[in-house]
Amino acid sequence: MSAPGKKQVHLAAQLPGIHNVTVWSDPRSESQIAIDSFVRLARTAERGKFDFFFLAEGLRLREHKGRVYELDVVGRPDNLTVLAALAAVTSRLGLAATVNATFNEPYEVARRLSTLDHLSGGRAAWNVVTSYDAFTGENFRRGGFLAEADRYDRAAEFLQVARLLWDSWSDGDVLAEGSEFVRAGVGQFVHSGRHFNISGRFTTPRGPQGRPVIIQSGESEVGREFAAAEADVIFSKYDRPADARPFYRDVKARLARHGRAEASLKIIPTATVVIADTDAEAAAYSAEISRGQVSPQTAIAHLEAIWGRDLSSYDPDGPLPEIDPEPESLVLKGHSTFRKGRAETAAKWRALAAERGLSIRELVIEVHGGHTFVGSPRTVADAIDHFVQTDGADGFVFVPHLTPGGLDDLVDRVVPLLQEKGVFRGDYSGTTLRDHLGLEAL
Amino acid sequence: MHLAVALDGAGWHPAAWRSRAGDLFSAGYWLDLVLEAERGHLDFVTIEDGLGLQTARFHRPDDRTDQVRGRLDAALVAAFVAPLTTHIGLVPTTDVTHTEPFHVATGIATLDHASNGRAGWRPQIASRAADASHFGRRTTPQLTDTDVLDPESIARRMRPLFAEAVDVVEVVRRLWDSWADDAEIRDVATGRFIDADRVRHIDFVGEHFSVKGPAITPRPPQGQPVVASLAHASTPFEFAAACSDVVFLTPHDGAGISRILAQVDDAVARFGRPLLRFADLVVFLDDTPGRKARLDALSGTEFTSDAAVFAGTPAALADLLVSWHAEGLDGFRLRPGALPHDLHAITRAVVPELQRRGAFRTSYDATTLRGHLRLPRPDRRLPI
Structure with missing residues (x-):
């Protein structure tokens, strides 16, 4: 039961594969690319009634002194392809893909995200990111890169075009009755702007959510304003209350200017967690993990x-x-x-x-090498709850240090305590990701 | 012989949706079809796609509302069915004219990982000029009403896109080979997860684009997922010979087979390597005739196709397949006239008939698509 007057916590999980969070040297650390690893993590997240499962992206392998960087886990899948596979083995968990707005085109991204929304019954989300370097551009026809100011400008127009495409079919446009399969003129669109001049007809009928959930990350002024105008979820790097609260207040305060309610944008920092029977054991385990990470x-x-x-x-x-x-x-x-x-x-x-x-x-x-939450299950549950109730965040996206078992302790030992406190769902009450996040249906 | 099924919308007849195929935009619809194909021990399914709305005309959009319009992304549909199937090959179509080769390579490699080695890929050029306006970055040749009457005219007009597609496939294949199978070393002593010497830039520089690499995805389980292409004329035969492992051909009779195979052999001799040669057939399977005519009446025109159209009993189709196989074809890609009816007839009547004659497998003896097709897993090809 939800506790009266208390905010509900939103939980998400990210499969790493970037930086040095994953302790690959641990014998329990399994494949970063085998589908079984993704399936296990996603099913664990769903068992824990998480809002969504999230995949980051990197479109060029990092290089160190001119060679591929060797020290971190490396090798990742195409996000939407893996999430489509995970849609088949989960039934409620939201599925969030990072997809770059610099080295893609709206028509293709919109149809792929809409497809994921259809295949998953309304569980798709898009983390809109931009790319800053010509280094990544070397992998693409488009090549080159955009100046910082242009990145958000293109991303904003990209998102505007994607919305136009998603809205180019209405609910009920597929009739499949009598001699009519579709309504006349479905999918027609025209857009002309600074970055895109496109027109024609979109291929994919409107998905169950209407449009996928939009996630944005970035702490800059232009990033905050973009999120306040466009996003349903914002990821942040502020996992300490002292940094998180001013950010939270600032972003939420911007919403009214865009005619939005505070609850319509969820602020979800990236976090790590180390759990053991006692606080002292957890502190020691955290130090051991840090040595593995560095x-x-x-x-x-x-x-x-x-x-x-x-x-x-x-x-x-x-x-x-x-x-x-x-x-x-x-x-x-x-x-x-x-x-x-x-x-x-x-x-x-x-x-x-x-x-x-x-x-x-x-x-x-x-x-x-530090970790956001370290302690016994009780200590961690209290800290997560306190962080959220004191307006540092609306929840967290947890990055496990082990693949694929790294969510087990959180799900098995902390989630039940959050449920007991009445601040986290005992079961899913809706079927779409918009439902889980408490966002209004479109 | 090898046997595949081509899945598209409600089936290949434009009135097929009127026989209540199901919800074409639901996951369950596609899953049921692929599971049925797997029960028939077929080599693979292909899934059609395109970066524009379907149209009754080959080269221009139309405004019709009485046929299936709208589709899901084929590669993602294939990925969805991957964890719920165990053997059947999954071969989505992707555009190679407007897409980024790097993204296509990553997507198909991921499908191969997600299916544990059952991915294929059908690269397709954007032959409809109107699709270019969906991207606004280039124009592509507009076919005329006269061009579309003759496959050689189409191929001539599309030659620049085929040339570019050869580069796309080359880039994709190099990206799949950019990681050694044993690149991941997890060497605690030196702190290295991978050995950088086993992951290479591809440094592709072509007339149309350049790609640096390496792939972000480790080498796929099959090494190289299976590449398949559809070909009706000389330029696409050359494309298939240069790029593909499997080619789908469209002979209309026994004499057509030897003529087309001679052309393919010639292209292979000049450009490429051996190819598995499949014939495409649109099939309407019934014990009593008349269903195709009824569908034709609903759509108002007699259904014709680029491929031969077969309407008859499952036993008669088995006869035809056996006799065409003897002409030198390696297999067939059957295009069901209406789904799921004609798919069920293939898996539940045609396949058992072929099995009785010893012409088709009675169970899978491999778990990868290359395994079904008897294509060995290739070693990594390194840039010279």
Whole structure:
């Protein structure tokens, strides 16, 4: 039963495959690409009554010093293809795909998302992202890249066109009666704008949700405004209450200007969780996982990414380099974390290492290896609930450190406590992702 | 012999939907069809697609409302049925004129992973110029009313798109080979998940586009998913010889088979490697005649097709398939006139008839599409 006056928590799960979250060296860590891994994670999320399962995207393998980066899990599927397969083995779980708006065209993206919505009975979502680098562009006909300001401009127009296409068929346009299969003129559309000049007829009838759920990520001013205008869900990187609350307040406050209710946009930070019988055991387990996530080689690679230099001769258990970063050179390509403000980051890292007496590896663990929620099931459930009730978030997208078993503890030990508290559904009450998120039907 | 079924809408007859095929836009409709094909131990199903609404005319859109209009993305339909089937090959059609080769390669590789080695791919050029306005990035040749009367005229007009499609398939194949099978090493001592020496850029530079690579997806279980193409004329024969593992041909009689096979052999000698040669047939299967005529009456015109049209008993079709097989064809892609009726007739009557004659498998002896087609898993081809 839901507790009166309390916000309901929304939960999602992400299969990693990016960065160093996945501890592939753990013997329990299985394939990143086998369909069985995806099926197991998705079924676990559905058993836990999660809102949705989410896949990130990267359209070029990262490169380190001119070679494919070797230290993290790598190799991922086409998101919509895997989610279509998962639609067959789940019945309620939302299915969210990251699809790039820079290296795709609206007609194709709209029909693929609409297809997923049909195949899943109304469970499709689209995380709209843009690409910032010519490095990724080298894999595409389109090539090149867009300046930062143009990225959102194109994405906004892309989304506008996708909506036009989804709305080009109405409910009930497929008649299949008498001698009429469809109503006359179905799918007609015309759009002319700065980025797209297209017209014709769309191939796919309106899906069960009308339009898929729209997710947006990004913390910049233009990103927040885009989300406030267009999105149903916003992912954020703010998994600490002190950063999360101002972001939450800021984004929710923007909604009224767009004529929207606060509940119409869910703010869901990315989070990690480490669970053990007691808080002390969980803290120790968290430290062990962090060491797995930041191997000695990973520590040096992250340092090199900030310093822009070859630091392979440095001891990961020794102090930070005396030499200064080279701000112009890019050692690690295709990794957004290391793209901007590297001189500033280096200064911060040095200060932190000096203050706490940290080695290179300890420092990288400190800055890149922490976990959002660490504790006993009770501690974690209380922390999740508190975070949400104090308006730091509407829920979380959890990134497990193990594939495919990494959601088990959360689902088996924490979800029941959230249900007991009356802040998380005991079972699905609707069939579509819009239902799960409490969004109005279109 | 090899046997496949071509799935499209309610079947290949324009009035097929009137015999209550079901909800063509539901997952269950497609799942039931593919499960039925798998019960018949067929080699694979193909699923038609296109980046424009269907039309009764080959080269221009129309405004008809009395035929099936609208479709789902074929590759995603194939992915949906993958975890609920175990043996049958899944061969979606994708456009190669307006799509990104990189995305197509990733999608089909993923289908191969999702089906544990049962993916195929039918690349298709955009022969309808109107489809280009859906993308607004290029124009493509407009076929004339005269062109469409002759497959060679169509092929001539489409030659630039076929040339570009050869590059697309080359890029896709190189991307599938860009990871070694053993690229993932999980070497804790050196902290390496993969060995970068086993993952290569493809560095494709062509007249129309360039693709750097490598793929974001590890090498598919089959190494190379099976590539199939439909061909009616010299240019598409050459495309098939250069790019495909399976070609779908459209002979209309026994004499047509030897003439077409000679043309294919010639293209193979000049451009390519051996090909499995399938004939396409539209089939209406009944113990008593008249159903095709009734469908024709509903649609107002006699149904004709690019492929031969067979209307008769399952036993008579089995006779025809056996005799055409003896002419040198490796298999057949049957296009059911109406779904699910003609599919059921194939799996429940034609297949048992062929099995009685020892002409078709009685159970699957492989789990991959390459296995069914007796195509060995290829080694990784590295750029020179």
